[in-house]
Amino acid sequence: MSQESNLKPHPAPAWLTPKYVEEKLCIYFKDDSLSLKNLHIKPAIGNGENYSSVMTRINVEYTAHGSKDKLSTTFLVKTTFADKDPAACVLMSYGVYTREMDMYERILPRLSDLVRNELGDNRKLFAGTVNVDRARDSIIFEDLSLEKYKVACRLNKLDLEHTYLVLEKLASFHAAGAALAERQPKIFADNYDLGFYNKHTRGYEPIMRNLLQALSRSLELDQDLKKRYQWKIDRLVDRVMDYGEQSTTINPEDFVTLVHGDLWTTNIMFQYDAEGRPSNAIFIDFQFTVWNSPAIDLHYFFLTSLQENLRLEKQPEFVQFYFYKLVDALKKIKYSGRIPSLFEFQQQFRSKAFYAAFASLIFEPPMVYNGKEEASMQQILSLSAKGMRFKNDLYQSEEMRRKLHYTLPFLDHLGLLDEM
Incomplete structure (x- = not known):
């Protein structure tokens, strides 16, 4: 069974909004002109791949330096389980x-x-770190698949x-x-x-x-x-x-x-x-x-x-x-x-x-x-x-x-x- 076919959806964290992601990307890229245009969120790992956290892949489309040309990339977001989850x-x-x-x-x-x-x-x-958010127990990482790393x-x-x-x-x-x-x-x-x-x-x-x-x-x-x-x-x-x-x-x-x-x-x-x-x-x-x-x-x-x-x-x-x-x-x-x-x-x-x-x-x-x-x-x-x-x-x-x-x-x- 492939990992893709074994993916099970999970709700994205409520705080993972376009505004939040745009703010973190501006800091990461050191560019206040960055503007997020699209944010796509999906599970990053499949059933049985991880028992201790939630991994989400985010695809972002953005513009920078006043250009109308869209750039795109992906990142991984690691978060905790919900507070009431037995694993948490x-x-x-x-x-x-x-x-x-x-x-x-x-x-x-x-x-x-x-x-x-x-x-x-x-x-x-x-993996390089994009952002560590201690208030939300979350980390945003580089998506190493972009450099052809794989598990x-x-x-x-x-x-x-x-x-x-x-x-x-x-x-x-x-x-x-x-x-x-x-x-x-x-x-x-x-x-x-x-x-x-x-x-x-x-x-x-x-x-x-x-x-x-x-x-x-x-x-x-x-x-x-x-x-x-x-x-x-x-x-x-x-x-x-x-x-x-x-x-x-x-x-x-x-x-x-x-x-x-x-x-x-x-x-x-x-x-x-x-x-x-x-x-x-x-x-x-x-x-x-x-x-x-x-x-x-x-x-x-x-x-x-x-x-x-x-x-x-x-x-x-x-x-x-x-x-x-x-x-x-x-x-x-x-x-x-x-x-x-x-x-x-x-x-x-x-x-x-x-x-x-x-x-x-x-x-x-x-x-x-x-x-x-x-x-x-x-x-x-x-x-x-x-x-x-x-x-x-x-x-x-x-x-x-x-x-x-x-x-x-x-x-x-x-x-x-x-x-x-």
């Missing part, structure tokens, strides 16, 4: 909207300067070439974050400790419990998996938050930095060269950016975004590749903190491995959902017949049932389904 109630407790606005307004421009000026990489790192297919996942490119860019992002914190020690002091697992809120607990229970129900359809794993999944329901918090606790010997926190296929955009090979990757959606171990980005990325033959078999190789890129970037950027050895970093990666179980068993099924049910956080939270039908559908598809035959043994062999 969950997300507000994590400070995601204020954090992402802070990222685009304060942090990402600094990181881009470090990567460009000290790492010598002139490639784009993130890879969340169903087909990423191949080897895309994976190495993402790891290279991730190493630069992490190195720049560590250097920025070293130079401005308090820059990540506020609101950067609220990832999916943290010591302050368990707002995601009902979501995680409901999804694990749906996984358990799906195992009824396979007697072999049921016998081997259902009791372990049932036990995990009551312990998922404890284990998640344990996996994100920062140990004294850990190398830590600013991590993306939600690094999966649809939060990465690629640009391609004339031969169709990926030449750049940029990250989007910084709502769950946190100060923590880079290992959580790696686990989350590996288990949600890589093709099946890569994500389980080549992890040590990918960690080594990422680590060498990270060390090289840290040296170039003159980071003075302690850099672990590869052996130490592999141990750190293993110590955060419950993030792999969380990502693959709880978050990946909604990420790759391609069924007919309404895909939303409200449906995950709901115990209505409709909500239960959606959650069951997540795990009972033929593709997900096939995948569980590989994923469950992989996690179980690492001890991630046993008591921890």
Whole structure:
């Protein structure tokens, strides 16, 4: 199913008026003569593409400098769910909207300067910001599709070439974050400790419990998996938050930095060269950016975004590749903190491995959902017949049932389904 055919309309924010857009464009283009002539609004993402915000694409036609000739372009507008939406109630407790606005307004421009000026990489790192409106919890971005950036297919996942490119860019992002914190020690002091697992809120607990229970129900359809794993999944329901918090606790010997926190296929955009090979990757959606171990980005990325033959078999190789890129970037950027050895970093990666179980068993099924049910956080939270039908559908598809035959043994062999 194509993304276009899977788009579901949503009401545009009432404040997103022609007058509002014209005012912001005048500031962005630094041209008070700009006059908005037409504004077209439509959904920007499809069913199952995003569970934490509303994305709208706006097409604008305008004149400038007194000319009668119309110019046109598009932008993306990211807004919160309505106040009464169950998703908003969950997300507000994590400070995601204020954090992402802070990222685009304060942090990402600094990181881009470090990567460009000290790492010598002139490639784009993130989408340019048109406007941050804290009163409305909204951000207007460049539409990177105009520069031929596009998101890879969340169903087909990423191949080897895309994976190495993402790891290279991730190493630069992490190195720049560590250097920025070293130079401005308090820059990540506020609101950067609220990832999916943290010591302050368990707002995601009902979501995680409901999804694990749906996984358990799906195992009824396979007697072999049921016998081997259902009791372990049932036990995990009551312990998922404890284990998640344990996996994100920062140990004294850990190398830590600013991590993306939600690094999966649809939060990465690629640009391609004339031969169709990926030449750049940029990250989007910084709502769950946190100060923590880079290992959580790696686990989350590996288990949600890589093709099946890569994500389980080549992890040590990918960690080594990422680590060498990270060390090289840290040296170039003159980071003075302690850099672990590869052996130490592999141990750190293993110590955060419950993030792999969380990502693959709880978050990946909604990420790759391609069924007919309404895909939303409200449906995950709901115990209505409709909500239960959606959650069951997540795990009972033929593709997900096939995948569980590989994923469950992989996690179980690492001890991630046993008591921890």
